[in-house]
Amino acid sequence: MNILVTGAAGYVGSVCAAELVRQRHCVVAYDNLSAGHRQALVDRAEFVRGDIADAEKLKRVCKKHQIQAVMHFAASALVEESTRNPHLFYRNNVSATLSLLGVLAELKIRKLIFSSSAAVYGEPKSVPIGEDHPVCPVNPYGETKLAIERALAWYHAAYQIDSASLRYFNAAGATRDLGEDHRPETHLLPRLLAAAFGPTGSFEIYGDDYPTPDGTCVRDFVHVLDIAQAHILALHCLSKLGLRIYNVGLGKGYSIRAVVKAVEEITGRKLDVRMGRRRPGDPAVLVASARKLRRELRWEPRQSDLRNIIRSACVWMQKHPKGYRA
Numbered sequence: 001m002n003i004l005v006t007g008a009a010g011y012v013g014s015v016c017a018a019e020l021v022r023q024r025h026c027v028v029a030y031d032n033l034s035a036g037h038r039q040a041l042v043d044r045a046e047f048v049r050g051d052i053a054d055a056e057k058l059k060r061v062c063k064k065h066q067i068q069a070v071m072h073f074a075a076s077a078l079v080e081e082s083t084r085n086p087h088l089f090y091r092n093n094v095s096a097t098l099s100l101l102g103v104l105a106e107l108k109i110r111k112l113i114f115s116s117s118a119a120v121y122g123e124p125k126s127v128p129i130g131e132d133h134p135v136c137p138v139n140p141y142g143e144t145k146l147a148i149e150r151a152l153a154w155y156h157a158a159y160q161i162d163s164a165s166l167r168y169f170n171a172a173g174a175t176r177d178l179g180e181d182h183r184p185e186t187h188l189l190p191r192l193l194a195a196a197f198g199p200t201g202s203f204e205i206y207g208d209d210y211p212t213p214d215g216t217c218v219r220d221f222v223h224v225l226d227i228a229q230a231h232i233l234a235l236h237c238l239s240k241l242g243l244r245i246y247n248v249g250l251g252k253g254y255s256i257r258a259v260v261k262a263v264e265e266i267t268g269r270k271l272d273v274r275m276g277r278r279r280p281g282d283p284a285v286l287v288a289s290a291r292k293l294r295r296e297l298r299w300e301p302r303q304s305d306l307r308n309i310i311r312s313a314c315v316w317m318q319k320h321p322k323g324y325r326a
C-alpha cells in the first residue's frame with residue numbers, strides 16, 4: 001500500500017514507518033520537524049518536510065504518491081504544556097488534523113489510523129480500563145484527542161473514511177536504530193536512564209502517597225514495536241472494521257518504584273531517588289484492558305516485557321547518549 005505517515009520523524013511514527021517499510025509498503029514520511037528528528041527518518045521512505053495544516057501541500061503529496069492510507073502520528077504531545085498553552089494543542093491537534101481529514105475526504109482516501117491516548121479517560125473510575133470506560137479528559141491534550149475521535153465517527157458516516165483510533169497507554173522502549181528523544185523529555189523511562197547514566201544519578205518520584213501497594217503511581221508500558229504492530233494489524237483489517245477504537249496497553253501495571261528498581265538492576269547503577277510531590281492530574285493507576293485489540297485483531301505483544309523494554313531503551317541510549325544530536 002502507499003501510506004502517508006504524518007509525524008514520521010517522531011518517536012512512535014519513526015518506528016512505525018520503519019516497520020511499514022520493512023513489510024514492503026511504500027511510505028511517504030511527512031513531518032514539519034517541530035519535534036522530530038531527521039536522523040529518525042527511515043532511509044527507504046520518501047521524506048516531505050511539511051505541516052499537516054498545509055492542505056495544498058498535502059493534496060499535492062497525496063496525489064503524487066497515490067496515497068491509499070494515512071497513519072496520523074503528528075501532534076503536540078506534551079501533556080503539561082497543553083495546560084499552559086491549550087491554544088497550541090487545539091490548533092495543532094484539532095484544527096490542523098481537521099484540515100488533514102478534509103484532504104482525505106476530498107481525495108477519497110478512506111483509511112486512517114489515528115494516534116489517540118489513554119488521556120481521553122482522565123481519572124479512571126475502574127481499572128483495568130476498557131474502551132467503554134467513560135471518557136473525561138483532565139487536560140487539553142486529552143480533550144484534543146477525544147475531539148478527533150468524535151469527529152472521526154462523523155467523517156466515517158459522511159465520507160466513508162474507515163478509521164481506527166488507538167489509545168496508547170505508555171509507549172516505551174527502542175529498536176536497534178530508533179529511540180525516544182523528546183525535548184523536554186517528560187517520559188519516565190528515558191528520564192530514569194538519563195539519571196542512571198548522568199553524573200548525579202538523581203531522580204525525583206512524583207509522590208508516594210497514592211492508594212497503590214507501594215504508594216507510587218502504577219502505569220502500563222507497551223513496547224513501541226508492539227504499538228507499531230497494532231497499527232499495521234488495524235490497517236490490514238480496516239475495511240472490515242469500519243470505525244473502531246482500541247486501547248493499546250499490556251493490561252499489566254508496574255509501579256514507578258518497581259520501574260526504578262528494574263532500571264537499577266539492568267544498568268547496574270544505583271539511583272539517588274528523592275520523593276517529590278504529586279503532579280496535578282496524575283491518576284494513581286492507569287492500566288488498560290487490551291482484550292479488544294487481542295480478540296479482534298489478534299494482537300500479540302511480543303516485546304513488552306518490562307525488562308525487555310528497559311534493556312532496549314538502555315542499549316539505544318548508550319549508543320545515543322545525546323539522543324539524535326549525537
Ligand SMILES: NC(=O)c1ccc[n+]([C@@H]2O[C@H](COP(=O)([O-])OP(=O)(O)OC[C@H]3O[C@@H](n4cnc5c(N)ncnc54)[C@H](O)[C@@H]3O)[C@@H](O)[C@H]2O)c1
Binds near residue numbers: 034073075
Ligand atoms: N509517546 C507516548 O507515550 C504516547 C502516548 C499516547 C499517545 N501518543 C500519541 O502518539 C503520537 C506520537 O507520539 P510521539 O511520542 O512519537 O510524539 P513525537 O513528538 O515524538 O512525534 C510527533 C511528530 O509529529 C511532528 N509534528 C507535530 N506537529 C506537526 C504538524 N503540524 N505537521 C507535521 N508534523 C508535525 C513532530 O515534528 C514530531 O516528529 C502523538 O499523536 C501522541 O499524541 C503518544
